[in-house]
Amino acid sequence: MSGTLRCIRSSLRSPLRHFQNAKSVAHVHFNSGREATKSTEDVQAQSSSLPRTTVVQNRYNAFRETKGELYPRLDNKEYTPLGDFGAKFGHFKEGETDENVEVLIRGRVSSLRLSGSKLLFIDLIQEGHRLQGLCNLARLSNAGISASQFTDFAHSIRRGDIYDEQSRIRCRHVDLLVNKRPAEVLRLRADIIEYIRSTLQSSGYIEMQTPILAKNAGGAIARPFQTAAVEFPDRYVALRTAPELWLKRLILAGFDRIFELGPCFRNEGLDRTHNPEFTTCEYYATFTNLTTLMYNTQTLLSGIANSSFMRGKYQSLPKCEVDFNRPFAQVDFFAGLRTALGRPLPDLSAPEAVDQLKQLFNDYDIKLPKTPTLPRLLDRLSSLYLEPQCNEPTWITHYPECLSPLSKSFVDPNTKQRVAARAELFIHGREYVNTYEEENSPFEQRRKFIEQLQYQEDIGEADVDEDYIEALKWGLPPTGGWGCGIDRLVMLFSGSERIHDVLPFGNLRNVVSLGDGRRARRPVA
Numbered sequence: 001m002s003g004t005l006r007c008i009r010s011s012l013r014s015p016l017r018h019f020q021n022a023k024s025v026a027h028v029h030f031n032s033g034r035e036a037t038k039s040t041e042d043v044q045a046q047s048s049s050l051p052r053t054t055v056v057q058n059r060y061n062a063f064r065e066t067k068g069e070l071y072p073r074l075d076n077k078e079y080t081p082l083g084d085f086g087a088k089f090g091h092f093k094e095g096e097t098d099e100n101v102e103v104l105i106r107g108r109v110s111s112l113r114l115s116g117s118k119l120l121f122i123d124l125i126q127e128g129h130r131l132q133g134l135c136n137l138a139r140l141s142n143a144g145i146s147a148s149q150f151t152d153f154a155h156s157i158r159r160g161d162i163y164d165e166q167s168r169i170r171c172r173h174v175d176l177l178v179n180k181r182p183a184e185v186l187r188l189r190a191d192i193i194e195y196i197r198s199t200l201q202s203s204g205y206i207e208m209q210t211p212i213l214a215k216n217a218g219g220a221i222a223r224p225f226q227t228a229a230v231e232f233p234d235r236y237v238a239l240r241t242a243p244e245l246w247l248k249r250l251i252l253a254g255f256d257r258i259f260e261l262g263p264c265f266r267n268e269g270l271d272r273t274h275n276p277e278f279t280t281c282e283y284y285a286t287f288t289n290l291t292t293l294m295y296n297t298q299t300l301l302s303g304i305a306n307s308s309f310m311r312g313k314y315q316s317l318p319k320c321e322v323d324f325n326r327p328f329a330q331v332d333f334f335a336g337l338r339t340a341l342g343r344p345l346p347d348l349s350a351p352e353a354v355d356q357l358k359q360l361f362n363d364y365d366i367k368l369p370k371t372p373t374l375p376r377l378l379d380r381l382s383s384l385y386l387e388p389q390c391n392e393p394t395w396i397t398h399y400p401e402c403l404s405p406l407s408k409s410f411v412d413p414n415t416k417q418r419v420a421a422r423a424e425l426f427i428h429g430r431e432y433v434n435t436y437e438e439e440n441s442p443f444e445q446r447r448k449f450i451e452q453l454q455y456q457e458d459i460g461e462a463d464v465d466e467d468y469i470e471a472l473k474w475g476l477p478p479t480g481g482w483g484c485g486i487d488r489l490v491m492l493f494s495g496s497e498r499i500h501d502v503l504p505f506g507n508l509r510n511v512v513s514l515g516d517g518r519r520a521r522r523p524v525a
Contacts, residue, residue: 063156079104082129105131109157117147120154128187170513172505184314185502189490191309196281196484197261199300205257205283210246212263216465218242221375221405221456222266225276239265244406244481245468247284248438252474259283261486272498273430275507279486284438288480290423293435294395297425297482298328301393304493318495322393322427329394330423331386334415336396340385348374348400348417373455375402390426397423402455405448407436407481427492434483440476442469 050058063070080088080103092098107124114120118137123130137150176183201207217224217238224238240246243260250258261281268276302324304310310320338344341364346356357377361368366384369376378400386396401409404420412419421437439445449464490502500507 065156074106077104079106081105082107082124082126082131085129085131105133107131112154112157114154117151120150122157172510181316182501184316185490185494185496186504188309188314188317188494189486189502191307191313192304192490192493193261193486195304195307195309196300196486199303200259200283203257205259205285206255208247208250208255208258208260209262210240210243210250210260212240212265213237214240216245216467218245218264221452223268225265225267241266242280242483243282244483245465247282248476248479248481249468249471251284251286251479252471252476256286257283270507270509273488273491275487275499275503277508278499280483281486282481282483284479284481286477286479289478290397290421290435290437290480293480293482294328294423294425297433297435298324298393310493314494320493320495322492324393328425329390329392331389331394331396332398332414333382333386333396333400333419334398334412334417336386336389337381341381344415345378345417348378348402375400375455378403387426387431388429391428393425393427395423395425399424401448402451404436405452406439406445408439409444409448430488430492432484432488432492436481438476438479438481440472440478442472445469445472 060070082105085103085105089101105124107126110123110125110130112120112122120135122133122135124133125131135150135154137145137147140150141147176186197207213227213229215235215237218240222241224241226236226238229237242264243262247258247260259281260283262279263277264280265277268274270276305320305322305324334345341360343360345360346353350356354372354374354377357374358368358372360366361377361380366380369380382396390396398412398415398419399422401418401420404422408421409418410421411417423435424431425433425435439448446464446469449469453464487499487502490496491499494502496502500510505511
């Protein structure tokens with residue numbers, strides 16, 4: 001519900017806490033909405049025996065009897081935002097009043113409390129700020145407000161919080177309205193995105209927007225979403241799995257520092273840390289190597305951890321206990337597995353490498369992946385033996401070449417294996433940042449694409465991206481690439497355990513079932 005309280009002339013008393021109405025001008029709009037911290041027992045009790053639509057209709061009918069305007073338009077009068085109220089009137093001392101000051105404030109009604117029959121306390125919230133207003137019948141009566149009018153108003157103004165547990169689960173906007181923590185997670189998400197964007201822009205990076213729909217899904221090894229466009233009835237188009245190849249084309253075009261913050265899509269399953277639609281940040285810089293990318297990553301993450309918005313702005317969120325200030329650890333992929341397994345990996349370039357790895361899985365009683373290709377076998381070993389060790393920020397380096405077809409590669413002099421110029425950052429066993437020295441040879445890139453095809457049998461039809469290889473022939477300078485999953489990063493800094501909690505409307509399961517008239521399944525545990 002919403003309404004308009006017309007109280008004339010404001011008296012200011014303890015301005016950080018009270019807005020006390022006196023006899024001549026204060027035009028205070030109250031729009032129903034509810035802050036997360038308020039209790040809900042009274043409202044739930046009201047609505048427990050009646051359908052929500054019935055209770056809302058009853059409120060509507062009761063308000064119409066007061067002759068008030070239920071959904072008023074705003075006028076053009078200048079008003080004082082709640083966030084500016086304290087600064088504007090903070091010079092008032094406790095108990096000091098000034099009945100000559102006219103103030104117009106607007107906000108959502110957070111709570112209502114009647115004290116006897118002549119005092120009404122109304123808490124307003126706006127943009128995270130709270131202000132308490134005091135309606136005093138003794139003063140309002142001087143302006144012609146009768147006791148019955150005062151009582152009618154006190155009982156007709158309501159908060160918009162008639163809900164039950166099923167409504168909260170099914171309707172994300174209800175959850176955000178009545179609970180402080182999920183709303184603060186989304187505000188923190190906006191702060192983190194803005195921090196990353198401003199940091200990159202201040203370092204000379206230009207933000208780009210690359211296609212989301214195209215003939216090919218992009219550079220990542222993942223199953224894409226495919227759809228049809230009326231303009232091309234005889235072919236499918238795909239939602240991008242990553243913006244990488246588009247951004248590197250822009251590096252080819254003469255831009256030296258670029259980035260993109262935006263959505264990507266992978267037609268894969270849901271779990272606590274994965275959603276088919278997710279947000280990433282990728283940036284690319286010419287003449288930048290892994291050492292610089294890793295240093296810049298620590299600088300960025302420590303900057304977020306030490307930022308003003310991480311120091312007490314969000315009281316409902318736990319403090320992030322990760323130490324981003326000391327140097328991040330590093331684990332060599334091959335050396336780390338040799339230590340964990342007690343034996344070295346076979347020569348991965350040998351024809352019998354897959355069979356030897358399968359034998360290793362058998363020797364250690366490890367379940368084979370559904371599709372036991374060379375990359376998937378190696379990825380399974382990493383997820384079992386390397387990633388769980390990375391509790392504090394840790395870089396895994398020297399990945400096998402087959403796991404990184406878009407990065408440059410070289411022969412490691414220590415292991416004699418072909419490895420990628422790639423490092424991946426893990427914290428609490430989860431991947432957060434991926435860094436590459438980008439492959440810039442069209443001939444090597446073609447070879448890696450062809451080898452990649454044999455590993456993609458389980459994700460549908462794929463082919464060599466000849467357009468990208470042709471683009472590389474124009475000359476890609478030595479380039480460093482960086483990618484970070486924004487959703488997981490927000491999970492880390494907000495203390496959230498599920499990706500559902502850091503998305504405005506939850507994961508794909510929640511979005512698909514939104515408003516379908518039945519109870520949505522609970523988020524993945």
